[in-house]
Amino acid sequence: IIKTKKENSKKLIEIINSIHSYEVSECIGFDITEGSKKYLDWMDKIIKI
Numbered sequence: 001i002i003k004t005k006k007e008n009s010k011k012l013i014e015i016i017n018s019i020h021s022y023e024v025s026e027c028i029g030f031d032i033t034e035g036s037k038k039y040l041d042w043m044d045k046i047i048k049i
Helices: 006-019 037-046
Strands: none
Touching: none
């Protein structure tokens, strides 16, 4: 699992596809609808791409 923000997902998928050995890599996204505030705040600070 790789975590990123929605606005970075297209760039991340491009990077993964450029280095992945499979013809079709599994890149899917999920919206976070619930989570602990402490964890979500941490994710917001730590995610760069």
